[in-house]
Amino acid sequence: MNVRDISVNRPTVKDIANALNLSISTVSRALNKKGKLSPKTIKSIESKAKEMGYLPNYIAKSLRSNITYTVGVIIPDITNPIFPSYARGILDTAVKNGYQVHILNSDMDIEKERAALRSLLSKRVDGLILTSTNLSDKELSALRDKDIPFVVTRREIEVRNISYVDVNNFYGGYIAGEYLIERGRKKIAFIGSRFSGEPARKRLRGFIRAVERHNMIVDKKLIIEGETSIEGGYEAAKEAYKKGADSIFAYNDIMAIGALAFANDQGLKLPGDFSIIGFDDIYLSSLPFIKLTTIRQPMYYMGSKAFSVLFNLMASKESKVYKIWIKPELVIRATA
Amino acid sequence: MNVRDISVNRPTVKDIANALNLSISTVSRALNKKGKLSPKTIKSIESKAKEMGYLPNYIAKSLRSNITYTVGVIIPDITNPIFPSYARGILDTAVKNGYQVHILNSDMDIEKERAALRSLLSKRVDGLILTSTNLSDKELSALRDKDIPFVVTRREIEVRNISYVDVNNFYGGYIAGEYLIERGRKKIAFIGSRFSGEPARKRLRGFIRAVERHNMIVDKKLIIEGETSIEGGYEAAKEAYKKGADSIFAYNDIMAIGALAFANDQGLKLPGDFSIIGFDDIYLSSLPFIKLTTIRQPMYYMGSKAFSVLFNLMASKESKVYKIWIKPELVIRATA
DNA sequence: TTGTACGCGTTATCAA
DNA sequence: TTGATAACGCGTACAA
Numbered sequence: 001m002n003v004r005d006i007s008v009n010r011p012t013v014k015d016i017a018n019a020l021n022l023s024i025s026t027v028s029r030a031l032n033k034k035g036k037l038s039p040k041t042i043k044s045i046e047s048k049a050k051e052m053g054y055l056p057n058y059i060a061k062s063l064r065s066n067i068t069y070t071v072g073v074i075i076p077d078i079t080n081p082i083f084p085s086y087a088r089g090i091l092d093t094a095v096k097n098g099y100q101v102h103i104l105n106s107d108m109d110i111e112k113e114r115a116a117l118r119s120l121l122s123k124r125v126d127g128l129i130l131t132s133t134n135l136s137d138k139e140l141s142a143l144r145d146k147d148i149p150f151v152v153t154r155r156e157i158e159v160r161n162i163s164y165v166d167v168n169n170f171y172g173g174y175i176a177g178e179y180l181i182e183r184g185r186k187k188i189a190f191i192g193s194r195f196s197g198e199p200a201r202k203r204l205r206g207f208i209r210a211v212e213r214h215n216m217i218v219d220k221k222l223i224i225e226g227e228t229s230i231e232g233g234y235e236a237a238k239e240a241y242k243k244g245a246d247s248i249f250a251y252n253d254i255m256a257i258g259a260l261a262f263a264n265d266q267g268l269k270l271p272g273d274f275s276i277i278g279f280d281d282i283y284l285s286s287l288p289f290i291k292l293t294t295i296r297q298p299m300y301y302m303g304s305k306a307f308s309v310l311f312n313l314m315a316s317k318e319s320k321v322y323k324i325w326i327k328p329e330l331v332i333r334a335t336a
Numbered sequence: 337m338n339v340r341d342i343s344v345n346r347p348t349v350k351d352i353a354n355a356l357n358l359s360i361s362t363v364s365r366a367l368n369k370k371g372k373l374s375p376k377t378i379k380s381i382e383s384k385a386k387e388m389g390y391l392p393n394y395i396a397k398s399l400r401s402n403i404t405y406t407v408g409v410i411i412p413d414i415t416n417p418i419f420p421s422y423a424r425g426i427l428d429t430a431v432k433n434g435y436q437v438h439i440l441n442s443d444m445d446i447e448k449e450r451a452a453l454r455s456l457l458s459k460r461v462d463g464l465i466l467t468s469t470n471l472s473d474k475e476l477s478a479l480r481d482k483d484i485p486f487v488v489t490r491r492e493i494e495v496r497n498i499s500y501v502d503v504n505n506f507y508g509g510y511i512a513g514e515y516l517i518e519r520g521r522k523k524i525a526f527i528g529s530r531f532s533g534e535p536a537r538k539r540l541r542g543f544i545r546a547v548e549r550h551n552m553i554v555d556k557k558l559i560i561e562g563e564t565s566i567e568g569g570y571e572a573a574k575e576a577y578k579k580g581a582d583s584i585f586a587y588n589d590i591m592a593i594g595a596l597a598f599a600n601d602q603g604l605k606l607p608g609d610f611s612i613i614g615f616d617d618i619y620l621s622s623l624p625f626i627k628l629t630t631i632r633q634p635m636y637y638m639g640s641k642a643f644s645v646l647f648n649l650m651a652s653k654e655s656k657v658y659k660i661w662i663k664p665e666l667v668i669r670a671t672a
Numbered sequence: 673t674t675g676t677a678c679g680c681g682t683t684a685t686c687a688a
Numbered sequence: 689t690t691g692a693t694a695a696c697g698c699g700t701a702c703a704a
Contacts, residue, residue: 119436
């Protein structure tokens, strides 16, 4: 069987036109409801199309129109628990607007990300969502100067004229600190990773601001580095505890859960003896065994918003710029 | 700015040809390393292409070749904890082979799934992976009769000539039962959902077989239905416990975790007083708070395998059929 | 109301 | 070794 023969199963406008003794343009117009056609012709074309199982060929449409109704999304790692609902937010909103989504993982590896970008650009996606991108400001500027609209998420951008959507990390850190202080905590440790970059720094700064607002100071010894993992959280918590901390604000829930494991092993009663507050509100955190008090990042909303912004960007000819900070919120459970 | 003007940023073979006073066919050949060309011309074309930032237009390539290097994947819900690593397995393997992936969610809703399928077909994907499809055998047959290769996962198919990849649910149920019996359990309950369909039935049958092999019988009262959720697992476990069960084999980890929550609330010591074994080995199950003994489904491998099978299907002109059962394995932790 | 003809960017065929 | 041309399926300006 030759590749060409598949037209048996994949009828084109031409096939419909031939079957009906009409011209392709008439068929095209009928199918796209454009121009004036006799209702009779329209009806016959529509029923014939249905009968033959016609599906428009978006490849051809795209070549013609320069629109692919496809967006590319680069995500560090879909198996990271914060990303599935983010991805779902993008997917749902895209589908609702007639778009499809190409997802590629970068693993925070700059070369992988560049390869992903080239691949997406070759596929002529209409727009891009770059999540936690490692691209330099220079590269982002260059991308901006091309004709393709894109949105950056989870990384605030100093470069002008680049749209982004991110959670307000500073505010999140602030309300976390505020809450712990209100609960009477005096020696709050921050555990985070040196490698988690700007978001971690923002959360820490917000936290420090909250502490200082209460005329307290943050003990630099209690700002502790660790791996962004359960084990890393465990070790960092151990260190914080040894240094006399009475509570922990963790960079993210994964580390907070590690800290919680340490507190359990230590036989500490939460939130009586000790308090732990995380950041993210991943699915895990709500489990009955964990019940982590945390700062929720509405990831589904962030994904949905990112697509909406991109959609606006793709639709308008003028180049607008959106800078959106999503407010995180405190979720009080059992650990603080 | 007109849409046409974007060629400033998106040079084509034609632009390169003009810049070099060559024909487009020469440029095309050079870029694709086909035919005999003078090394000089090749070099000049390659450097010009690089200079102009040329990226091949895959839309045009696809129209010409009828190959899109894109596959469509329908997944019930990417936020379901069993699916992210499955998706990652597909993505990684696809990228490794030069393919991109369109992911769509069906939410186990037949109409959504049909819409997703139409959309993917219109986009002319080269192949499909249907996960836990709800399409009828008839619809699958019809799809098979089209020219598009596809693989079904997480649903064994009675229809002949349809390739699928699934975990061996029967075997998984069998080793779960076997293990509990070996540990001296006599009154094992099975908790699952009526709605979880064929996989649940297979797991139950495997479990029953193991019990019968040991000349014991399964008490029908201990086959308990519940929602596929933590709460559902909790309630089902309560019922099982009331009815005198000394252990539970849960349809999946989520329910097992619910059962574990019940056991904790009840003050039962595991695996001394009571045993719980799950199915899936989702990320949660390995957490220090949970340490669930379970039957692991290698989801990343399943995704990777599904793409490999599809890749073979797409590559070969003859219509092969693959039926692949992946062996699940027992993961012993703290609950059984 | 319907038809003709062209071009989107590419590659394969045939010719030079 | 290189060039001219047709074709993939579609939508649209222009003609009838």
